[in-house]
Amino acid sequence: MMPKNTSSRVGALITLGTVVVGLVGCSSGSPLSSSGNGASAPSGTITVGSAGFAESEIIAQVYAHALAINNIEVSKRLTIGQRDVYLAALKDGSIDLIPEYSGNLLQYYNANSTAKSGPDVMAALKNVVPSGFEVLDQAPAEDKDSYNVTAEFSAAYGVRSLADLASLTIPVTVGANPEFAQRPYGIPGLKGTYGVSNVVLAPVSDSGGPLTVKALREGSVQMADIFTTSPAIHDNNFVTLADPQNLIIAQNVVPLINSAKASSKVKAVLNAVSAALTTEDLVALNGKNQGDEKIESGILAKEWLAQKHLF
Amino acid sequence: MSEILLALGWIANPVNWVGVAGIPNRVGEHLSYSSVTVLIAAVIAMPLGVVLGHTRRGKFWVVPVAGALRALPTLGLVTLLALLLGIGIVPPLIALIVLAIPPVLAGAYSGIESVDRHTVDAARSLGMTEWQVLTRVELPLGLPLVIGGVRSAALQVIATWTIAAILPVGGLGRYIFDGLPVQNYAEMLAGSMLVIVLALVADGVFALVQKGVIPRGVVARQSASSSDGGTRRRLHAD
Numbered sequence: 228m229m230p231k232n233t234s235s236r237v238g239a240l241i242t243l244g245t246v247v248v249g250l251v252g253c254s255s256g257s258p259l260s261s262s263g264n265g266a267s268a269p270s271g272t273i274t275v276g277s278a279g280f281a282e283s284e285i286i287a288q289v290y291a292h293a294l295a296i297n298n299i300e301v302s303k304r305l306t307i308g309q310r311d312v313y314l315a316a317l318k319d320g321s322i323d324l325i326p327e328y329s330g331n332l333l334q335y336y337n338a339n340s341t342a343k344s345g346p347d348v349m350a351a352l353k354n355v356v357p358s359g360f361e362v363l364d365q366a367p368a369e370d371k372d373s374y375n376v377t378a379e380f381s382a383a384y385g386v387r388s389l390a391d392l393a394s395l396t397i398p399v400t401v402g403a404n405p406e407f408a409q410r411p412y413g414i415p416g417l418k419g420t421y422g423v424s425n426v427v428l429a430p431v432s433d434s435g436g437p438l439t440v441k442a443l444r445e446g447s448v449q450m451a452d453i454f455t456t457s458p459a460i461h462d463n464n465f466v467t468l469a470d471p472q473n474l475i476i477a478q479n480v481v482p483l484i485n486s487a488k489a490s491s492k493v494k495a496v497l498n499a500v501s502a503a504l505t506t507e508d509l510v511a512l513n514g515k516n517q518g519d520e521k522i523e524s525g526i527l528a529k530e531w532l533a534q535k536h537l538f
Numbered sequence: 539m540s541e542i543l544l545a546l547g548w549i550a551n552p553v554n555w556v557g558v559a560g561i562p563n564r565v566g567e568h569l570s571y572s573s574v575t576v577l578i579a580a581v582i583a584m585p586l587g588v589v590l591g592h593t594r595r596g597k598f599w600v601v602p603v604a605g606a607l608r609a610l611p612t613l614g615l616v617t618l619l620a621l622l623l624g625i626g627i628v629p630p631l632i633a634l635i636v637l638a639i640p641p642v643l644a645g646a647y648s649g650i651e652s653v654d655r656h657t658v659d660a661a662r663s664l665g666m667t668e669w670q671v672l673t674r675v676e677l678p679l680g681l682p683l684v685i686g687g688v689r690s691a692a693l694q695v696i697a698t699w700t701i702a703a704i705l706p707v708g709g710l711g712r713y714i715f716d717g718l719p720v721q722n723y724a725e726m727l728a729g730s731m732l733v734i735v736l737a738l739v740a741d742g743v744f745a746l747v748q749k750g751v752i753p754r755g756v757v758a759r760q761s762a763s764s765s766d767g768g769t770r771r772r773l774h775a776d
Contacts, residue, residue: 402625402706406719429706431625432715438617438705442625 272300273488276322279308281524282370282456285512286326286480286504288528293500296538299493305524310335317360323485324497329365330476332356332483343473345369349481361489363482363497366504370456371478372412372435374401374468380449381466388469393422402439402448405430413452416474435459455506458514480504496538503535545727554728559712565736567708572696572740575631579638579695580688587646587687591680592672600647604640612637613701620705630702637698638691645687649680681751689744696737700729710736 273294277287284305291301304322307313310331316322329348333340336355342348349365356362376386384395392399407413408428417423431439435453443451444463453460460467482497512531515522532538548554555561590596612633619629653676661675677684703711713729716722 404719405716408716409720429625430703430712430716431706432704438620438625441621445624447625 272302273324273493274302274304274322276303276307276313276316276325277305278310278313278325279306281516282509282513283326285509285516285524285527288524289500289504289531290324290326290482290497292525292528292532293496293538294493296532297492297496299496317483317485318357320485323488325483327362327481327483328370328478329362329481330371330478332362332481334476343476345477345479348477349479352481356483359486361484361486363484363489363494364501365479365481366501368456368480368504368506368509369478370454370480370506370509372403372452372475373455373460374450374470375443375453375460375465376450376468377443377446378464378466386468387466388471389417389421389423389474390471391468392417392426393424395423395425397449398425398427399423399450400427400429400448401450401452402429402431402442403452404432404434407452412475420472420474456509456513458510458518461510480509499537500532503537541723541727544724545731548724548728549731558708559716561732564708564710564712565732568696568699568710568733568736571627571631571634571699571702571707571709572692575634575638575695575699576642576688576692578631579635579642579691582635583639583642584646584684584688587643588650588672588677588684591647591650592668592676594651596647597651600643604644607636608640610636612698613704616701616704625705627702627707630699630705630707634695634698634702638695641690641694642687645690646684649683649687650676651680652683653679678751678753679756682748685744685748685751689741689748692740692744693737696740697733700733 275287275291275294277283287303287305291303294301304316307316307322313322313325314335317325329345329352333342333348333352333355336357337351340348340351340355342351345365349362352362374389381387384391384397386392386395401407401414401417403413405428407430409415414426414428417426429442429448431442433439435451435457437459439448439451439453440459440463442448443453443465450468451465453465455467459465480501482501484493484497508531512527516524516527549561557563587600590600615633615636616630619632623629650672657679658671658675661671666674699709700711700714702709703715710729710733713732714726717725717729
């Protein structure tokens with residue numbers, strides 16, 4: 228395939244090199260630049276962002292569609308990543324609005340906060356959000372860790388609350404992410420706040436996903452940490468143990484917005500959405516989005532808004 | 539560089555040497571998981587590879603099948619098996635045996651098959667039975683390559699048992715999966731370094747074994763031919 232004499236070999240190499248350089252030049256932008264449309268949105272537009280997981284994307288789509296229905300210009304930058312990344316995007320103006328969780332956001336800005344209940348967390352949060360940004364009304368919807376047992380276990384041992392665990396005589400294994408060994412609402416909390424002495428962690432790295440659910444169902448573990456908006460709790464008839472001492476702090480869904488974009492109309496729309504959003508709604512939305520139907524988040528957002536007759 | 543120093547500090551800390559989560563226990567668990575895996579893979583793959591190499595059949599499919607098994611993503615296999623069988627030690631054990639089989643099979647096959655045809659023919663013409671040819675000629679001559687296959691498998695298995703720590707099992711992977719969500723990078727890096735050291739030590743042991751199993755006659759011939767009295771001797775043996 229290579230030509231026989233030197234000069235045409237050099238010529239072939241030069242042609243090949245030019246083609247390669249040309250193709251490289253055709254690709255737009257550095258591969259390391261952040262994703263999303265290169266052009267920034269016109270100034271009246273609100274850019275809605277979301278974190279890197281499905282539920283955040285669904286809620287962001289709900290915000291975006293609610294604003295669009297009310298003739299407010301929106302653009303979207305979904306699936307950005309973890310908290311540090313998207314809060315940086317909020318700070319530099321790449322996004323203006325993002326759905327957040329009250330407890331985690333409070334702990335992010337103030338790790339020493341002792342607020343636990345819904346109202347306390349919101350009050351504390353409003354004080355620590357950096358100036359130029361604000362949190363609007365919180366929704367009743369909460370997505371937080373929760374301790375779950377099977378219905379059979381609950382009936383057999385009379386366990387409906389974390390407070391009931393202290394009097395258990397059998398050893399308890401908890402299926403949860405590895406960090407549960409250190410988190411205040413994990414093993415240390417069970418031992419310290421609820422006096423459960425005979426508890427051991429079985430670290431399963433899937434955040435209350437199918438492996439953890441299967442382990443709980445089959446009795447490999449007696450308790451499991453599953454997020455409250457996971458359809459698995461309802462699908463498997465698990466009993467979520469009550470938390471009278473608020474070991475697990477409130478995590479209500481709340482919009483975090485750039486104050487410059489928070490006009491009274493925008494606030495009214497988002498607050499109306501928040502008032503109507505319940506935990507059961509999130510369970511149902513997650514079920515349709517991540518279950519067998521795999522319905523796309525934008526479609527689910529439109530359906531939910533229509534069904535709630537908000538606007 | 540500072541992360542490596544922090545990791546070394548983590549290893550040097552006496553607190554990390556006691557208890558279930560201590561280094562001796564985790565290294566012990568990791569070694570026992572790895573040895574059982576390689577043992578079972580050897581029991582499955584070595585006889586098969588040796589027979590195929592001896593009969594010189596199966597070249598057509600040994601290579602693609604071994605290649606296909608190698609291509610299976612171990613983490614995906616562990617998760618899939620755990621979804622089917624539960625969060626015990628069996629899913630990662632099966633997944634890692636699958637990982638270990640191709641190198642052992644390839645090593646056994648190529649070790650036996652690579653023995654010089656003429657030597658085998660000479661053995662047969664002396665009246666040796668097939669079993670005698672296998673055990674007295676092919677296996678001794680091919681043993682270094684066969685051990686080489688086990689060595690390669692052991693290396694991969696030691697490195698990959700870390701993945702099993704997505705489930706509640708022990709081993710050095712625990713340091714990586716427990717350290718990651720709490721951003722304890724010293725612990726993670728220390729765990730990785732321990733795995734590397736363990737793998738290198740195992741590799742060294744196998745290298746010595748490989749050298750030790752070369753038949754004395756072969757060693758003698760190699761040193762003779764290198765001192766250039768050997769040409770005439772080689773012609774004679776053929």
